[in-house]
Structure formats: C-alpha cells, structure tokens
Amino acid sequence: MTPNYAASVRGVPIPKERVAAFLNADGAASFRGAGNCATSHNDAAPARRHRQQRRWATQIVVIHELALRTCAERGLAPPDDILPMHLLTIPETDVADLGSIVAAALAHSPAARALLAALEREQEVPETAVRDYYDRNPDRFLTPDALRRGADPYTDPSDIQPYEQVRDAIARELRHAAARRAFFDWLDGARADVEYAEGHEHPGDPTHQDHEHRH
Structure with a gap:
C-alpha cells in the first residue's frame, strides 16, 4: 500500500497535502523561476516536470x-508552523x-531564516581571518576614484x-x-532523520529514474 505521506521525520509523517498546497500556491512559480538551477530539462514532458516539481x-x-x-530544540522564538503561502522573491x-x-526554503520558511540568523550570531571570525581577506583581495577595496580611473590595485x-x-x-x-x-x-545532519515516500525523493537522488543531479 502506498503511504499517504510525502516524507517522515523521525517517524512523524509529513502529509502529501502539505506538498500539494505549497505547489498549488507558490511552489510551481518558484520552481519555474529557478530555471536550470532546479532542473536542466527545460523541455521535459509535463508528467516528468510535475514529478520533479513535486520532489523539489x-x-x-x-x-x-x-x-x-x-x-524548538534551541529555544528560539517559534516561527509560524504553517508554510507561508505568499511568494517571496528568491535572489x-x-x-x-x-x-x-x-534558496527557496530560506525564502519561504521563517523557521529556516530564524535558524540561519541564529547560526550567524554564533559565528566568530578571528581578526587574523579578516585581515587576511583584506590583504588577499585588494581589488575589492579600491577607492571610488581608483575605480573610476581603472587603477591597478597592486600598484599604488x-x-x-x-x-x-x-x-x-x-x-x-x-x-x-x-x-x-x-x-x-x-x-546534512538533519536529513539523516528523513525518509521519503516513493515519488517524493530528492530531485538529485540517482535511485529514481528522473533524477537531476544539478540543483
């Protein structure tokens, strides 16, 4: 019997309806906007493209x-647990x-953005790393006048x-x-707790026929 869920996390199912709701709202538009980054089969048959959209x-x-x-585990302010159904631009x-x-997950999921923000607050960048970056990339720090003149960053x-x-x-x-x-x-670590139902595998999973390695 085919399970009525798209995936499960630590044994807790994620209903197929949540995936369908996302696609019916903004997901298909996001997928198209990603172009070749989402799939290289621009001229794929409708059924094939739909399968890739569903997996994506x-x-x-x-x-x-x-x-x-x-x-929740980190005690961060809990974002809305319903995936937003309005399209946010994906740069x-x-x-x-x-x-x-x-990119799409961060655009659509307030929880993913909250986690990324927390991770950024935790990062400590040594002064030596900052200075090394400055010394190795002088072309990025030309003065406005030097940019106008097309100056060589390694000369003056x-x-x-x-x-x-x-x-x-x-x-x-x-x-x-x-x-x-x-x-x-x-x-990478969190995905170890995920199991996907048939037809909902990662688009780049080589175990399914329509896999697309490029993300």
Whole structure:
C-alpha cells in the first residue's frame, strides 16, 4: 500500500497535502523561476516536470519542518508552523550560491531564516581571518576614484581603502558565509532523520529514474 505521506521525520509523517498546497500556491512559480538551477530539462514532458516539481517542493516542506524542530530544540522564538503561502522573491545570487532548494526554503520558511540568523550570531571570525581577506583581495577595496580611473590595485597602496574603514564590512561578510556553511552542515545532519515516500525523493537522488543531479 502506498503511504499517504510525502516524507517522515523521525517517524512523524509529513502529509502529501502539505506538498500539494505549497505547489498549488507558490511552489510551481518558484520552481519555474529557478530555471536550470532546479532542473536542466527545460523541455521535459509535463508528467516528468510535475514529478520533479513535486520532489523539489517536498524538499522545501521538509527543510521547513526540520528547521521548526531545530528552532524548538534551541529555544528560539517559534516561527509560524504553517508554510507561508505568499511568494517571496528568491535572489538569483542566492540560487547561484545556495542552490535552488535551499534558496527557496530560506525564502519561504521563517523557521529556516530564524535558524540561519541564529547560526550567524554564533559565528566568530578571528581578526587574523579578516585581515587576511583584506590583504588577499585588494581589488575589492579600491577607492571610488581608483575605480573610476581603472587603477591597478597592486600598484599604488593609496588607491586602496584603509583597513579600518572596511574591516567591519569584511567581518560581516565572512560571518555571513560561515553561517551559510553551518546551515548546510546542519541540513546534512538533519536529513539523516528523513525518509521519503516513493515519488517524493530528492530531485538529485540517482535511485529514481528522473533524477537531476544539478540543483
């Protein structure tokens, strides 16, 4: 008998209706907006595309559920436990950096965003790492005048903004990147507690016929 759930987390089922509700509201639009990041089969048959949409949407709903549980375990202010049904814009840079699944999960799930914010607050960036980033990337810190002139960042040190002026911005960027890595580490571990029903596997799972490795 085919189970009436899309996935289960530690034995607790996630109904197929939650995945269908997400797709019927905003999920299909998000999937299309992700373009090749979601699937490389742009001209896929409708049935095949629908299966990939369903698998993709299952991942969003599962990540939301995992994040809800982790927020509760951490004592974070509990976000609304119902997946928002209004579309939030997913920046193309996030899709490129995170993959369409994680980018969409963060866009749609307040629990995932709350967890990411908590992880970012926990990151400690050593001063040596901030300084090293500054020293290795002078092209990123050219003064406005040097940019207008197309100056070579490795020629005249006066063309580079002083470390003290950009130090805090660098630290924020490194902390943000570290939080995203921590989020991926958390997700890798949390997914170990998930079992998927047939037809709801990860889009990149090579065990199903229509798997798509690219995210």
